[in-house]
Amino acid sequence: xxxxxxxxxxxxxxxxxxxxxxxxxxxxxxxxxxxxxxxxxxxxxxxxxxxxxxxxxxxxxxxxxxxxxxxxxxxxxxxxxxxxxxxxxxxxxxxxxxxxxxxxxxxxxxxxxxxxxxxxxxxxxxxxxxxxxxxxxxxxxxxxxxxxxxxxxxxxxxxxxxxxxxxxxxxxxxxxxxxxxxxxxxxxxxxxxxxxxxxxxxxxxxxxxxxxxxxxxxxxxxxxxxxxxxxxxxxxxxxxxxxxxxxxxxxxxxxxxxxxxxxxxxxxxxxxxxxxxxxxxxxxxxxxxxxxxxxxxxxxxxxxxxxxxxxxxxxxxxxxxxxxxxxxxxxx
Amino acid sequence: xxxxxxxxxxxxxxxxxxxxxxxxxxxxxxxxxxxxxxxxxxxxxxxxxxxxxxxxxxxxxxxxxxxxxxxxxxxxxxxxxxxxxxxxxxxxxxxxxxxxxxxxxxxxxxxxxxxxxxxxxxxxxxxxxxxxxxxxxxxxxxxxxxxxxxxxxxxxxxxxxxxxxxxxxxxxxxxxxxxxxxxxxxxxxxxxxxxxxxxxxxxxxxxxxxxxxxxxxxxxxxxxxxxxxxxxxxxxxxx
Numbered sequence: 115x116x117x118x119x120x121x122x123x124x125x126x127x128x129x130x131x132x133x134x135x136x137x138x139x140x141x142x143x144x145x146x147x148x149x150x151x152x153x154x155x156x157x158x159x160x161x162x163x164x165x166x167x168x169x170x171x172x173x174x175x176x177x178x179x180x181x182x183x184x185x186x187x188x189x190x191x192x193x194x195x196x197x198x199x200x201x202x203x204x205x206x207x208x209x210x211x212x213x214x215x216x217x218x219x220x221x222x223x224x225x226x227x228x229x230x231x232x233x234x235x236x237x238x239x240x241x242x243x244x245x246x247x248x249x250x251x252x253x254x255x256x257x258x259x260x261x262x263x264x265x266x267x268x269x270x271x272x273x274x275x276x277x278x279x280x281x282x283x284x285x286x287x288x289x290x291x292x293x294x295x296x297x298x299x300x301x302x303x304x305x306x307x308x309x310x311x312x313x314x315x316x317x318x319x320x321x322x323x324x325x326x327x328x329x330x331x332x333x334x335x336x337x338x339x340x341x342x343x344x345x346x347x348x349x350x351x352x353x354x355x356x357x358x359x360x361x362x363x364x365x366x367x368x369x370x371x372x373x374x375x376x377x378x379x380x381x382x383x384x385x386x387x388x389x390x391x392x393x394x395x396x397x398x399x400x401x402x403x404x405x406x407x408x409x410x411x412x413x414x415x416x417x418x419x420x421x422x423x424x425x426x427x428x429x430x431x432x433x434x435x436x437x438x439x440x441x442x443x444x445x446x
Numbered sequence: 447x448x449x450x451x452x453x454x455x456x457x458x459x460x461x462x463x464x465x466x467x468x469x470x471x472x473x474x475x476x477x478x479x480x481x482x483x484x485x486x487x488x489x490x491x492x493x494x495x496x497x498x499x500x501x502x503x504x505x506x507x508x509x510x511x512x513x514x515x516x517x518x519x520x521x522x523x524x525x526x527x528x529x530x531x532x533x534x535x536x537x538x539x540x541x542x543x544x545x546x547x548x549x550x551x552x553x554x555x556x557x558x559x560x561x562x563x564x565x566x567x568x569x570x571x572x573x574x575x576x577x578x579x580x581x582x583x584x585x586x587x588x589x590x591x592x593x594x595x596x597x598x599x600x601x602x603x604x605x606x607x608x609x610x611x612x613x614x615x616x617x618x619x620x621x622x623x624x625x626x627x628x629x630x631x632x633x634x635x636x637x638x639x640x641x642x643x644x645x646x647x648x649x650x651x652x653x654x655x656x657x658x659x660x661x662x663x664x665x666x667x668x669x670x671x672x673x674x675x676x677x678x679x680x681x682x683x684x685x
Binding site for chain 2: 309
């Protein structure tokens with residue numbers, strides 16, 4: 115363990131196998147709703163991995179990430195509607211607007227610690243949602259529709275779900291790579307130090323505000339990119355669909371459920387959460403009846419009581435105990 | 447003798463909402479000096495540490511480090527200048543391994559992870575924790591965690607290290623090891639100020655002792671002088 119290679123071969127192989135599986139998975143699916151279900155999982159995973167950078171690694175729990183999601187969705191859509199800009203550029207622009215917003219909101223909010231920071235992020239997200247809902251410029255509660263006349267890769271509009279699947283898979287891979295790069299650099303070490311013992315981190319020369327702002331900015335950028343993708347996939351956005359509190363909770367929950375501060379935890383969390391959501395939807399009928407919030411609440415309680423380290427933490431605990439039981443049989 | 451002393455504290459005072467924790471404290475610390483800082487509980491030792499390391503802004507007075515005024519600086523700036531510290535109650539990064547803890551310290555001087563790892567391995571060896579490198583820091587004993595904090599502080603390549611009760615709760619063998627560790631830090635040319643209640647740990651190695659009582663400095667001299675100082679005896683035994 116002391117001389118770690120650049121990439122552990124077993125992990126690299128596992129990642130490649132997982133990617134190969136994700137690449138061929140939609141080819142075996144002809145049912146569009148099934149394919150849509152996979153797209154939803156990848157979207158959830160992408161959001162969760164992005165949230166995890168600030169909420170997991172750096173330990174600054176944000177319950178207002180919908181604000182970045184919404185900024186991404188609205189920026190790319192407004193640029194497409196007013197300037198006819200390609201959503202690929204709109205996506206990057208949305209990410210940059212989210213970064214500027216993250217820096218502006220992080221500056222005062224990071225003066226607050228722990229639960230108070232989380233509460234401040236809720237407040238910011240609520241305020242923005244209300245502002246957008248009352249903005250004539252952004253069409254308020256009516257929402258924005260993307261024109262259907264253009265389609266293809268330049269406009270990121272497709273009749274089939276398949277291209278959306280591959281685009282969000284690509285975005286997820288990019289997001290995971292970003293998290294991975296951070297995890298391995300000094301920034302990742304500083305994030306974990308800030309999460310564990312902020313005062314000790316300062317004594318070692320870590321500028322808390324600077325690194326918290328880096329965490330929030332990167333996370334905001336990637337979350338906004340996910341928001342732009344949502345707008346392209348649905349072709350319609352309104353404040354309730356991209357700025358809602360339930361989205362903030364869902365983003366955080368995906369990571370918390372899977373395992374905070376782990377690279378692949380949020381992916382696992384998304385698979386579990388979205389699957390439960392889909393089955394409950396068919397079970398309880400239409401969406402928007404509040405069942406999703408009940409499920410989120412239930413998941414939060416279960417994770418808090420049984421496995422604060424998430425499902426991934428639970429699996430690692432199990433793996434640690436299995437060889438232990440093997441040893442006892444040897445000594446016998 | 448034209449070079450300024452490593453650390454010069456002049457008329458330092460610190461009050462919290464009227465409660466005076468430090469009053470009119472002045473002293474200097476030379477390069478590579480070992481200075482013991484003692485005094486009864488509540489004498490203001492930790493407050494003084496917090497002022498020196500940038501965690502508190504002094505109410506009055508000046509602190510200068512190598513001739514540069516650092517009064518009211520931030521902890522991260524103090525660390526960058528070369529003032530490192532440990533904490534009275536250990537504050538290790540519990541989710542990291544011992545090696546990773548020290549790497550965070552080393553990253554102050556090199557952001558390259560491989561460099562930081564190499565440096566951290568050296569400091570772990572220096573405090574005798576190499577065999578624990580890949581253990582979770584929270585699995586270490588309290589005595590090991592205290593040494594881990596020292597290694598982490600040393601990894602920032604300080605000129606002055608503030609050690610807050612690193613010998614508390616250690617057995618006699620461990621106290622002797624800790625004393626030797628402080629001496630080896632001195633041999634590396636690093637000055638140390640050591641808050642300590644364990645007199646048999648600090649008295650044999652300190653070049654000089656500072657004594658605080660009720661927030662003020664009541665004595666400053668060699669360990670032998672301090673041991674016979676009537677004011678010190680009175681502070682410890684009561685009048």
